[in-house]
Amino acid sequence: xxRLVWLAFALSLAACGxxxxxxxxxxxxxxxxxxxRLGWVRGTAPEREAAQALAAxxxxxSARVERVPGDSETLLRDxxxxxxxLVYGTFAMASPWAKEVHFxxxxxxxxxxxxxxxxxxFAMRNGENRWIMTVEQAVRP
Amino acid sequence: MNQLPKExxxxxxxxxxxxxxxxxxxxxxxxxxxxxxxSSQAMKTAFIEDLLGLVPAVTFLVAARLEPRPPTRKYPYxxxxxxxxxxxxxxxxxxxxxxxxxxxxxxxxxxxEHPTIGPVTIFGxxxxxxxxxxxxxxxxxxxxxxxxxxxxxVASKLCDKVLHTDALMQKADWxxxxxxMAGVLGIGMGLWWADSAAAAAIALxxxxxxxxxxxxxxxxxxxxxxxxxxxxxxxxxxxxLKRRLEARWPDGHVRxxxxxxxxxxxxxxxxxxxxxxxxxxxxxxxxxxxxxxLSFTPPGCARSDED
Numbered sequence: 001x002x003r004l005v006w007l008a009f010a011l012s013l014a015a016c017g018x019x020x021x022x023x024x025x026x027x028x029x030x031x032x033x034x035x036x037r038l039g040w041v042r043g044t045a046p047e048r049e050a051a052q053a054l055a056a057x058x059x060x061x062s063a064r065v066e067r068v069p070g071d072s073e074t075l076l077r078d079x080x081x082x083x084x085x086l087v088y089g090t091f092a093m094a095s096p097w098a099k100e101v102h103f104x105x106x107x108x109x110x111x112x113x114x115x116x117x118x119x120x121x122f123a124m125r126n127g128e129n130r131w132i133m134t135v136e137q138a139v140r141p
Numbered sequence: 142m143n144q145l146p147k148e149x150x151x152x153x154x155x156x157x158x159x160x161x162x163x164x165x166x167x168x169x170x171x172x173x174x175x176x177x178x179x180s181s182q183a184m185k186t187a188f189i190e191d192l193l194g195l196v197p198a199v200t201f202l203v204a205a206r207l208e209p210r211p212p213t214r215k216y217p218y219x220x221x222x223x224x225x226x227x228x229x230x231x232x233x234x235x236x237x238x239x240x241x242x243x244x245x246x247x248x249x250x251x252x253x254e255h256p257t258i259g260p261v262t263i264f265g266x267x268x269x270x271x272x273x274x275x276x277x278x279x280x281x282x283x284x285x286x287x288x289x290x291x292x293x294x295v296a297s298k299l300c301d302k303v304l305h306t307d308a309l310m311q312k313a314d315w316x317x318x319x320x321x322m323a324g325v326l327g328i329g330m331g332l333w334w335a336d337s338a339a340a341a342a343i344a345l346x347x348x349x350x351x352x353x354x355x356x357x358x359x360x361x362x363x364x365x366x367x368x369x370x371x372x373x374x375x376x377x378x379x380x381x382l383k384r385r386l387e388a389r390w391p392d393g394h395v396r397x398x399x400x401x402x403x404x405x406x407x408x409x410x411x412x413x414x415x416x417x418x419x420x421x422x423x424x425x426x427x428x429x430x431x432x433x434x435l436s437f438t439p440p441g442c443a444r445s446d447e448d
Contacts, residue, residue, distance in 0.1 A: 127255020
C-alpha cells in the first residue's frame with residue numbers, strides 16, 4: 001500500500017510541469033536564449049522536410065536557428081558534450097555514434113532505411129527527452 | 142511413492158491449471174514489455190525478470206509430468222526428485238541472471254548513461270514512449286499480484302518448493318514492475334540516474350531470491366533435514382516426526398531427509414520391529430502423506446559416523 005502511495009505521489013509530481021523533462025535542460029536553455037545551436041555537417045544536402053522541421057521547432061520554442069558548419073566527428077562530439085543543441089547530417093543507425101547520441105528518424109524516407117544505410121537525419125543529445133520529443137514531433141509527418 | 146497421494150491430487154490438478162494460467166498471463170506481460178521496452182535499463186531488467194519468471198512455471202509442469210512415472214531399470218527409485226533437480230536449476234539461473242543484471246545496472250550508473258525515451262506514433266498520434274512503457278509495466282504488476290495470491294496456499298498444501306518459488310517469483314515480478322515504473326517516471330522527471338538505480342535495485346532482489354533458493358535446494362541435495370517452504374529453516378512437521386520416532390526408539394539414531402515433497406525417515410542401529418502402525422500415524426496431526434518411507438538399519442549394517 002505504501003508503495004502505491006509513493007507511486008501516486010510520483011505520478012502527481014510528473015503531472016506538474018512539462019513531461020518528459022531534459023536532465024540537462026536543453027529545451028529550456030533554447031527557450032531562454034532564443035537560439036537553437038545547429039551543427040550542420042558539411043556536404044549534407046538541405047532536404048525540404050528538414051527545413052520545414054527546423055522552422056517548426058524554431059516556432060515551437062520561439063527561437064532562431066544559428067548554424068555551425070563542421071565535420072561530423074567534431075559536431076557529434078560537441079553535441080554529446082552539450083556545446084550545441086542539434087546536428088543535421090547523413091548518418092547510418094549502425095554508426096558507432098548511435099550509442100553516444102540519439103539519431104532521429106530518416107528524413108525523406110517513407111519507411112525506415114536499413115541500419116547500415118546512411119540517411120539525412122537530426123542527432124540529439126542522449127537523454128534530453130523533452131527536446132527529442134519536440135524535434136521528432138516536427139520531423140514526423 | 143510414485144503415485145501421487147489421493148489427498149493432494151485435487152490440489153495438484155489446481156496447481157497445474159494455475160501454472161498454465163501463469164504461462165498465458167505472464168506470456169502476455171513479456172510480450173507487452175518486449176514491444177514497449179525502448180532503451181530503459183529498468184524496463185530491460187524487468188523484462189528479463191518477467192521472462193525468467195516463466196522458468197519455475199515451466200519446470201513445475203515438466204516435473205509434475207515426470208514425477209508419477211514408474212521406476213525404470215536405470216532409475217529404480219523413480220523420478221520423485223526431478224522436482225529437486227528442477228528447483229536447483231531454476232535457482233542457479235535466477236542467481237546468475239541477477240548477478241549479470243546487477244553488473245549491467247551498476248555499470249550504466251557508473252558510466253553516467255542518460256537513457257533516451259523518444260516519441261512513438263500510434264494511430265497517427267505521436268506520444269512519449271514512456272507512457273506506453275508505464276502501461277506495460279502496470280500490466281506487469283496486475284497479473285502477478287493475482288497469480289501469486291492464488292498459488293501460495295496451494296504450494297503450502299502440496300509442500301511444493303517449485304510452486305512456492307513460483308509464487309515468490311510473482312511477488313518479485315510485481316515489485317519489479319513498480320520499481321520499473323519508478324525508473325521510467327524518473328527519466329520523465331529528468332532524473333537520468335533513476336532508471337539505472339531502479340534496475341540495480343531490481344537485480345539485487347533477483348540475486349537475493351536466487352541465492353536463497355540455492356541454499357534451500359542444496360540442503361535437499363545434501364540429504365539435509367526437510368526445510369520449510371518459506372525459509373531454509375527445518376520444517377516443523379519434520380521436527381515433530383523426529384521427536385515421535387526418538388521417543389519410540391530412544392537408543393536408535395533417527396535421521397530424516399527430504400525427497401521431493403516427501404519425508405524419508407531412517408532409524409539407525411535398530412532392528413526392524415515386527416509390528417508397525419501405518420506410516421500416516423507417525424505424522425500425528427500433520428499431513429499423513431508426507432512420510433513416504435520409514436526404514437531401519439540394524440547394528441553392524443552401516444558404517445558408523447564415528448569410524
